[in-house]
Amino acid sequence: MNLVARTVLGRLGGLLLTLVLASVGIFSAVLLTGDPIAALAGGAKPTPELIERIRDEHRLDEPVWVRYGDWLTGVLHGDFGRSYVYQTDVMTLVAPRFAITLQLVLLTMAIIVVFGVGSGVLAAVRGGGVDRAMVILTSLGMALPTFVVAILMIWIFAKTLGWFPVYGEGGGFWDRLWHLALPAVSLAVLFNAYVSRVTRGSLVAQLQAEHVDTARVRGIPRARIFGVHVFRNAAPQILAISGTTVAGLFAASAIAEVAFGLGGLGSLLVQAAARADLPVVQIVSLLLVAIFVVLNAVADLISLLIDPSSVAGRGRS
Template sequence: MNWMTLIGGRVGGLVLTLFLSSVVIYSALLLTPGDPTAALAGGAKPTPELVAQIRAEYHLDDPPWVRYWDWLAGIFSGDFGRSFVYKTDVMSLVAPRFGITLQLVLLTVVIIVILGVGSGILAAVRGRGIDRAVTIGTALGMALPGFVVAILLMWIFAQTLGWFPVFGEGERGLDRVWHLTLPAVALAATFLAYISRITRSSLVAQLGSEHVDTARVRGLTARQIFGTHVFRNASPQILAITGTTIAGLFAAAAVVEVAFGLGGIGSLLTEAAARKDLPVVQVVSLVLVAIFVVLNAVADGLSAVIDPDSVLAGRKA
C-alpha cells in the first residue's frame, strides 16, 4: 500500500466520520425532551396561534430527514442557522467563544507536554524514588474530578494567596494568560497524569527491549541510546495519546469554563443545551467532533512521519 492510498483512506474515513457524527448529533437532539417553541417565544407562555406561527417559520413540522438535509445543505453553503435564544447567526456566537477556548486549550497543552511528558521521562529513567513519587502524583491527579481541582486551585491561589483572578478571561496579551493560568492547570490535571503514565510505560517498554541491549553492547552512551532507540520508538504511541488528549480538552473545557466564568464554547454549549437552543448545540457539537477527528488524524500523520515503516506494515497486516 503506497502513501497516496493511505492518505486517501484517512481523508475518506475522516469525511465519513464527520457525516455519521452529524447524523447522530441531529438525531439525538430531535429525541431530547422539550419543545424549542418556548425558547423561540422568548420565554413567555406561547398561545396556540404563536406556536403554529413559530413551527411554520422554523419548519419544525417538516419530516426529520428534510430538516436534517436543509441543515446540512446550509452548513455547506456557509449558513449555520440562527440561534433560537439570541436570534442571531450561530457562527457569530461560536467564533469569538471558540477563540477563548482555543487559547485555554493551547495553554493547557503547554502544561501537559512539559509536565506530563517530562515527569514520565523522569519516572522511567531516574530511579525508583522518583518513579514512585510520579506514580503517586499521577494516581492522585487522575482520581480528582476537574471541578474539585478547580475549587482547590481557586481556594488556594485566588482566595487565600490572591495570586490569580478567579473569574473571567481578562483582556488580551499577558492579562489573558494570567486569567487563564488557573483554568488551564485545572483542565490539565487529569490529562497530565494520563500522559505521564503513558509516557513512562512506553519508555520502560523500550528500555527493556532487545535493540536497546544491543545498543549498550555496541558501546553507545546512555544519551545516544535514549534519543535514538528509546524515545524515538516510543514517540508514535506518545503522539497518538497526546493527540487524543488534546482533542478531549475541547470537550472537557466546559466544566472549567463554567467554574471560572470563561466565555468559551464549552460554557456556550452548556447554556444552549439548558435553554433548548438547538442550532447552537448542533453546531458546537459538530465543531467538537470535527476537532477530535482532525487532531487524531494529525497525530496519526505525525506518527507515520516519525516511524513510517510501522504504519505501512500495520496497513499491510
C-alpha cells in the first residue's frame, strides 16, 4: 500500500473517530443543560405523577452511558428521535430546514468563489495600489461581525431602498434566490475577506518562487506560467481553506437565518435550545459537526490528489 493510500485511510479513520467523540461530547453537553421535564410536559404543570410517567417513558432514570448507547444505536439505524416540543420525528423537522440552509450556503459560496478568490487573484497579479486596496477592504471585512453586516444590509437595501425582502425564504426558484440574496451577502463578507487573504498570500508566494523565475527566463507565456506554475501549485491551499469555509458557513448560517427570519437549520437549533427540545438539539448539532469534518476531509483528500508530492514530503520527514 503506497503512502497516499495509507494517508487516505488514516484520515478516514480520524474522521470516524472525530464523529464518535463529537457524538459523545454533544450528548453529554446537552444533558448538562438541565432536566427536560418541562418540555416533555407540554406546558402542563408537572405533577409528581406526570414526572414519574415521563421519566419512565423516556428512560430518564437510566445511566447516562445506557441512554447514549440507545441514542447512538437509533441514529445509526435512522431513528433520530422525537421532538419533545413538536411531538414529531426529528428528521421531519430537519429535512426541509436543511434544504434552506444548503441553498443559503451554496449561494454564499458562489459569492465567495467569485469575489473572494477573484479579488485574491487580482491583488496578487496586479500588485501596487490594487493590492493595497484589497488588503484594506479585506481587513475591514474581517473586522465586521456577520450580525453587524446583516443589520446594515437590512437598513440600507431592505428598509431604505426597498430593493430586497427582509423576512422569510420565499417560494419558487427566483423568489427564493431574491430572499436569500441579503442573507448570503451578510454571511459572505467575513469569509470572503478570509479566502481573499489566503488566495493572495498563496499566489504571491508562488509568484516569488524560483521555478516561476526560471519559467519567465525560458520565455514561457505569462498566462501559461500563471495557470501551470502558479495557480496549480497554490490550488491545494486555496481548496483547503475553501473546504473549511464551506463547513464554517453551515455553523455561521444561524446568525443570518435568525436576522432574516429564515427557517433553516441554524434557526431551528436556536429555537430548540431555547425550548429545551433536546432530541432536536442533539441531531442538529451532530449534523453540523458531521458536515464540518466531512467537508474538511473531502477538501483535504482532493488536495492530496492534486499534489501527492506534499504527502511524500511528509513521509520522508
